[in-house]
Amino acid sequence: MSVTAAKGFQAAGIAAGIKDNGTADLALVVNTGPRRAAAGVFTSNRVKAAPVQWSEQVLKDGTLSAVVLNSGGANACTGPKGFQDTHATAEKVAEVLGVGAIDVAVCSTGLIGVLLPMDKVLKGVETAAAALSEHGGEKAAIAIKTTDTVHKTSVVTRDGWTVGGMAKGAGMLAPGLATMLVVLTTDADLDSGTLDKALRAATKVTFDRVDSDGCMSTNDTVLLLASGASGITPGHDEFAEAVRAVCDDLGQQLIRDAEGASKDIKVEVVGAASEADAVEVGRSIARNNLLKCAIHGEDPNWGRVLSAIGTTNAVFEPDRLNVAINGVWVCKNGSVGEDREKVDMRYREVHIVADLAAGSETATIWTNDLTADYVHENSAYSS
Amino acid sequence: MSVTAAKGFQAAGIAAGIKDNGTADLALVVNTGPRRAAAGVFTSNRVKAAPVQWSEQVLKDGTLSAVVLNSGGANACTGPKGFQDTHATAEKVAEVLGVGAIDVAVCSTGLIGVLLPMDKVLKGVETAAAALSEHGGEKAAIAIKTTDTVHKTSVVTRDGWTVGGMAKGAGMLAPGLATMLVVLTTDADLDSGTLDKALRAATKVTFDRVDSDGCMSTNDTVLLLASGASGITPGHDEFAEAVRAVCDDLGQQLIRDAEGASKDIKVEVVGAASEADAVEVGRSIARNNLLKCAIHGEDPNWGRVLSAIGTTNAVFEPDRLNVAINGVWVCKNGSVGEDREKVDMRYREVHIVADLAAGSETATIWTNDLTADYVHENSAYSS
Numbered sequence: 001m002s003v004t005a006a007k008g009f010q011a012a013g014i015a016a017g018i019k020d021n022g023t024a025d026l027a028l029v030v031n032t033g034p035r036r037a038a039a040g041v042f043t044s045n046r047v048k049a050a051p052v053q054w055s056e057q058v059l060k061d062g063t064l065s066a067v068v069l070n071s072g073g074a075n076a077c078t079g080p081k082g083f084q085d086t087h088a089t090a091e092k093v094a095e096v097l098g099v100g101a102i103d104v105a106v107c108s109t110g111l112i113g114v115l116l117p118m119d120k121v122l123k124g125v126e127t128a129a130a131a132l133s134e135h136g137g138e139k140a141a142i143a144i145k146t147t148d149t150v151h152k153t154s155v156v157t158r159d160g161w162t163v164g165g166m167a168k169g170a171g172m173l174a175p176g177l178a179t180m181l182v183v184l185t186t187d188a189d190l191d192s193g194t195l196d197k198a199l200r201a202a203t204k205v206t207f208d209r210v211d212s213d214g215c216m217s218t219n220d221t222v223l224l225l226a227s228g229a230s231g232i233t234p235g236h237d238e239f240a241e242a243v244r245a246v247c248d249d250l251g252q253q254l255i256r257d258a259e260g261a262s263k264d265i266k267v268e269v270v271g272a273a274s275e276a277d278a279v280e281v282g283r284s285i286a287r288n289n290l291l292k293c294a295i296h297g298e299d300p301n302w303g304r305v306l307s308a309i310g311t312t313n314a315v316f317e318p319d320r321l322n323v324a325i326n327g328v329w330v331c332k333n334g335s336v337g338e339d340r341e342k343v344d345m346r347y348r349e350v351h352i353v354a355d356l357a358a359g360s361e362t363a364t365i366w367t368n369d370l371t372a373d374y375v376h377e378n379s380a381y382s383s
Numbered sequence: 384m385s386v387t388a389a390k391g392f393q394a395a396g397i398a399a400g401i402k403d404n405g406t407a408d409l410a411l412v413v414n415t416g417p418r419r420a421a422a423g424v425f426t427s428n429r430v431k432a433a434p435v436q437w438s439e440q441v442l443k444d445g446t447l448s449a450v451v452l453n454s455g456g457a458n459a460c461t462g463p464k465g466f467q468d469t470h471a472t473a474e475k476v477a478e479v480l481g482v483g484a485i486d487v488a489v490c491s492t493g494l495i496g497v498l499l500p501m502d503k504v505l506k507g508v509e510t511a512a513a514a515l516s517e518h519g520g521e522k523a524a525i526a527i528k529t530t531d532t533v534h535k536t537s538v539v540t541r542d543g544w545t546v547g548g549m550a551k552g553a554g555m556l557a558p559g560l561a562t563m564l565v566v567l568t569t570d571a572d573l574d575s576g577t578l579d580k581a582l583r584a585a586t587k588v589t590f591d592r593v594d595s596d597g598c599m600s601t602n603d604t605v606l607l608l609a610s611g612a613s614g615i616t617p618g619h620d621e622f623a624e625a626v627r628a629v630c631d632d633l634g635q636q637l638i639r640d641a642e643g644a645s646k647d648i649k650v651e652v653v654g655a656a657s658e659a660d661a662v663e664v665g666r667s668i669a670r671n672n673l674l675k676c677a678i679h680g681e682d683p684n685w686g687r688v689l690s691a692i693g694t695t696n697a698v699f700e701p702d703r704l705n706v707a708i709n710g711v712w713v714c715k716n717g718s719v720g721e722d723r724e725k726v727d728m729r730y731r732e733v734h735i736v737a738d739l740a741a742g743s744e745t746a747t748i749w750t751n752d753l754t755a756d757y758v759h760e761n762s763a764y765s766s
Contacts, residue, residue: 045690045693045694046692046693046694046695046699046701047689047690047692047693047701047704047717048693048701074686076686076689076690077685077686077689077714077717077718077719078718078719079702079716079717079718079719081718082718111686112684112685112686112687112689112690113685113686113689113713113714113718113719114719218686218689218690218693289672289753289757289761290761293757293758293760293761293762294761294762296758296762297761297762297763299762299763301495302460302495302496303457303459303460303494303495303496303601304495306430306459306460306495306496306601307428307430307459307495307601309429309430310429310430310431310601311428311429312429316429318429318430318431319462321430330496331460331496333462334430334460334462335460335461335462335464335465335496336460336461336462336496336497336498370672370758371758372755372758372759374672374676374758375676375679375753375754375755375757375758376755377676378672378673378676378677378680379676379677379679379680379682380680380682
């Protein structure tokens with residue numbers, strides 16, 4: 001159901017020929033109203049793709065009528081021509097839908113540094129517009145896949161209103177502010193300021209805490225569109241919770257499909273003096289290649305957790321640190337704890353708890369192991 | 384020749400039985416004087432191994448008579464017992480050499496979180512002391528290897544005096560201040576203040592700019608011992624240059640032997656507004672797993688260089704960035720440059736130049752590719 005689960009939305013996903021292999025590569029999501037409120041968060045990478053620059057601009061008035069997304073090319077580092085191409089794509093969508101181009105967001109994903117085949121993109125927009133449907137959400141989710149092995153959708157329905165969404169992303173997963181390509185829709189009747197607040201609060205504790213490989217994309221975009229078609233205006237907290245639930249679910253789906261991964265790792269930092277400390281420590285652990293290799297080898301090598309913690313500026317005393325892996329406290333007071341032989345690592349889920357013993361704040365970062373398959377997939381990506 | 388190339392030093396490397404496989408695992412380096420000046424730099428990881436804590440203490444007076452090093456166990460995260468073991472090792476060395484324990488530095492390397500077999504270590508110290516020789520430098524260099532495939536030594540001889548050294552390190556290579564285990568010796572007649580200044584200046588532009596896998600060790604130690612046996616006191620600059628040359632050579636040897644690597648990558652950042660900017664950008668590029676995989680696949684995927692630069696706080700404008708890979712400017716003004724097909728990546732050496740077009744400062748960081756062999760080696764390290 002994805003982006004068409006909420007009332008007031010149509011979507012389509014088609015093969016425009018951008019990808020050589022003929023699979024779906026262009027998606028269109030249209031808000032049919034009555035309201036056309038929107039909010040978005042974008043990559044904090046200073047090298048921003050043309051579609052990110054465009055979409056940030058057109059979102060400034062808090063209004064979007066449509067989002068066009070393509071896989072098969074990121075349109076990043078493509079100079080003035082790349083920006084012209086994004087603009088032309090938005091104009092084409094505006095033309096076929098009868099809306100203004102400044103109400104059309106554009107998202108692209110794929111290889112950096114390559115111009116898009118614009119004849120195919122523009123023709124694809126026409127094809128997608130003709131295929132728009134209130135049941136098109138799933139096809140749209142499929143059309144934005146790159147190295148994703150599965151498409152990712154999520155829906156939460158509350159009392160008469162719904163939040164749904166789709167996401168793509170399997171590599172270059174380490175958001176600075178937002179991440180990947182995500183489009184969320186709701187039929188709740190809310191203004192763009194409320195959407196923005198709920199979206200920022202949700203991404204901060206969901207997508208922002210997914211860190212597959214420490215590599216931040218140039219194209220990360222998360223959009224939230226509200227049609228108001230339910231006629232219901234939920235309370236702020238209730239709405240924010242629903243958005244967070246959908247973001248959390250999509251974030252989990254991204255990690256589960258991370259390139260080459262064989263283990264999903266939940267890094268839970270507890271006992272931190274501040275939430276910022278907990279996030280810094282969690283990210284440091286999640287980005288430690290040696291630990292990620294050890295987890296791949298089902299080796300509860302907690303020394304690599306401690307050496308990662310030691311590189312941070314968080315408040316802690318080395319001789320008070322505790323680490324549990326899958327429930328076994330293998331490190332106590334910075335030294336040897338329970339027998340590491342007790343740790344059962346046969347399953348895909350791995351849970352690391354790092355206790356800083358310096359306070360009561362916590363944070364959880366999601367990552368995955370580092371595998372030969374990741375190396376293989378990313379050594380052959382553009383060739 | 385290694386640590387015994389300079390006059391006034393003896394060394395030994397023996398198999399003490401710390402490693403199960405019976406290979407050499409304990410080294411002893413002794414300064415026979417007349418002078419016993421010394422300096423050292425240590426890991427900036429806040430989780431410091433017991434031998435690092437000990438050696439930092441005993442170096443405070445700028446004097447060392449001997450260094451004892453073991454592979455087969457890092458003695459890190461081993462609590463009070465680990466520190467007692469380091470102390471006992473220094474006491475044993477002091478006893479057999481007839482010197483004070485506070486003039487004995489201790490270095491350990493291997494798995495974190497495991498206590499050393501102290502009966503074997505103490506017996507090994509006796510065996511090593513009996514084997515001390517003015518020709519023992521190479522055996523000492525061999526005894527400190529862990530996953531190193533080759534031992535690393537370097538010697539620079541100037542007008543009547545010499546600087547020599549040995550190093551170990553093949554993984555967890557990303558120093559904060561110092562790195563790995565390195566012992567340098569000289570027969571120049573200099574005080575510890577001069578040694579310290581020369582050593583810090585050298586490590587800052589050599590070991591500190593080696594970044595194999597972004598993972599900082601708990602045991603990094605670089606020591607410089609001066610015997611004064613040449614009777615010559617070289618000028619500061621001349622001496623500092625010799626120390627830098629030996630450190631640079633050893634750093635290169637470390638990168639060439641990095642775990643699983645098939646490519647040595649020189650990341651040269653030019654046109655930076657400050658040296659700090661150049662180092663930050665170089666490190667960001669060198670730590671980008673996706674780029675390291677692409678280089679492994681001989682794919683000049685410059686988009687990954689730009690996305691890494693974009694995560695830094697350095698001064699630059701995205702549309703002025705230029706990137707060359709092996710001499711081909713594949714990215715010009717933040718966009719598509721010369722044809723990437725022109726890039727020849729068949730050889731082990733890969734040279735990336737990132738031009739920030741924001742000033743005239745430069746820095747070079749050395750790293751290597753990310754390979755399935757790295758994953759394999761590090762998924763099975765402690766098991």
